[in-house]
Every structure is written in structure tokens, then in C-alpha cells.
Amino acid sequence: MYAAMKGYKETVKILIANKAEVNKRNRNNANALLYAYMFGHKDIVDILLQNGSDSLDKTLESCDLNQRTFLSMSIPLVTAIIHLDDDAFLQKLIDNGADVNCRAFDDNTALMVAASLNEAGAVKVLLKNNADVNLQNRYGITALINACMNGNLEIAKMLLDAGANKRIKTNEKKDALYYAKIKGKNRELIRLLE
Numbered sequence: 259m260y261a262a263m264k265g266y267k268e269t270v271k272i273l274i275a276n277k278a279e280v281n282k283r284n285r286n287n288a289n290a291l292l293y294a295y296m297f298g299h300k301d302i303v304d305i306l307l308q309n310g311s312d313s314l315d316k317t318l319e320s321c322d323l324n325q326r327t328f329l330s331m332s333i334p335l336v337t338a339i340i341h342l343d344d345d346a347f348l349q350k351l352i353d354n355g356a357d358v359n360c361r362a363f364d365d366n367t368a369l370m371v372a373a374s375l376n377e378a379g380a381v382k383v384l385l386k387n388n389a390d391v392n393l394q395n396r397y398g399i400t401a402l403i404n405a406c407m408n409g410n411l412e413i414a415k416m417l418l419d420a421g422a423n424k425r426i427k428t429n430e431k432k433d434a435l436y437y438a439k440i441k442g443k444n445r446e447l448i449r450l451l452e
Contacts, residue, residue: 259282259284259288259289259290259293261273261290262290262291262293262294262297262299262302262306263290263293263294263296263297263299264297265294265297265299265302267299267301267302267305270290270294270302270305270306271305274305274306274309280306280309280310280311281310281311281312288317288334289311289312289317290302290306290311291303291306291307291311291312291314291317292314292317292334294306295314295338295342295347296334296337296338296341296342297337297341297342298341298342298343298344314350333356333360333361333362333368334351334356335348335351335352335356335357335358335360335368336362336366336368336371338351339368339371339372339375339377339380340371340375343377343379345379345380345382345383348368348380348383348384349383349387352383352387358384358387358388358389358390359389359390359393361395364395364396364397365394365395365396366395367389367390367393367395367401368380368384368389369381369384369385369389369390369391369393369401370393370395370399370400370401370404372384372401372413373401373402373404373405373408373410373413373417374404374405374407374408376408376410376413378410378412378413378416381401381413381416381417382416385416385417385420389401391417391420391421391422391423392421392422392423392426394426394428397428397429397430398426398427398428398429398430399428400422400423400426400434401413401417401422402414402417402418402422402423402424402426402434403426403428403433403434403437405417405434406434406435406437406438406441406442406447406451407437407438407441407442408441408442409438409441409442409443409444409447410442410444410447411444411446411447411450414434414438414447414450414451415450418450424451434451435448435451435452438451
């Protein structure tokens with residue numbers, strides 16, 4: 259699994275040649291195929307599938323998609339947003355039971371991570387699946403505040419249209435407008451929040 263996650267193609271080939279179990283599962287029931295896919299190693303996905311790995315659909319059906327995985331220390335939905343630009347895969351994770359409001363490290367949700375990484379496509383998928391726009395992480399930061407820190411007008415508009423509360427404050431008593439002015443510096447975004 260580690261070799262698949264890290265993209266070590268030759269190591270994966272050697273392991274398979276030495277009869278490694280391609281469908282071996284960890285405590286979350288994830289296998290090497292899921293790790294390779296989540297981390298964007300499509301060449302390793304192909305190698306695993308050609309060598310008897312369960313299909314992605316079968317793998318997802320049996321995984322606990324709302325627990326942190328041992329290797330990535332995050333939940334699959336967040337890992338996929340960070341490492342893989344594939345909105346269809348995000349939807350597939352959700353369709354197979356991934357909770358859009360599940361929390362990862364620092365209590366971040368997938369929506370917070372997508373907003374902080376300027377992943378508009380992922381934000382759309384998560385909002386379509388009823389992600390809670392007003393959840394806060396352990397620092398009081400929301401997805402809207404993350405979008406404002408980046409000056410991302412498109413994502414901020416999506417979040418506001420979905421009901422994001424622009425008045426929520428962080429633990430430091432700062433709101434989205436503050437971060438839009440100090441970090442984002444997008445005049446149109448600032449006007450939208452005023």
C-alpha cells in the first residue's frame with residue numbers, strides 16, 4: 259500500500275512479481291488500489307488492475323470512507339482533494355458513503371480543504387451533496403474564510419449562495435471580510451462581503 263500511495267511504480271511491480279497480495283486490506287478495508295487512485299498515481303492503478311486488484315467500485319463498497327487512513331492520516335475525501343483533480347472520483351467516494359462533513363486533521367472538512375486549495379470543482383461537488391458551509395475547524399475557520407484568505411471570488415460566491423454566514427468569527431475574533439481585506443485583497447470580494 260505504501261508503495262502505491264507514494265507512486266513507487268517499480269517497487270509495486272517487484273512486489274507483484276514476488277506474489278504480494280494486491281487486494282490486501284488495512285484496518286479501514288482500503289487496499290493499494292484506493293491509495294494509488296487517491297494520490298493520483300494512475301499508472302499504478304493500471305498495474306494493479308492488470309494484476310488482479312478488485313475494481314475501484316468493489317474496493318469502495320467495502321471501505322470505511324469516514325475514518326482516517328493509517329498511511330495518509332486523513333480521510334479519503336480530503337486526501338483525494340489534495341492529491342487528485344478528479345471531481346468524478348469525489349462524487350464516487352460520496353456515493354459510496356463518504357460523509358461530506360466528516361472531519362480530518364485540525365477538524366477541517368473536505369469543503370474547508372477544497373476552499374483553501376482553490377478547488378472550485380470540488381467545492382461544487384461538495385455543495386451539491388449538502389456539505390455544511392458554516393462548520394468551523396479548531397481555529398474557528400470556515401470554508402468561506404479560507405476562500406477569502408485566498409481572494410477567491412468564485413468560491414466565495416458559491417459558498418455565500420449556499421448559505422455561508424459571512425459574520426462567523428474565528429477564534430481570533432476575525433470574520434471573512436477581515437481576511438478578504440488583509441490576505442485576499444480582491445476588491446470585488448471585499449465589496450461582496452461589506
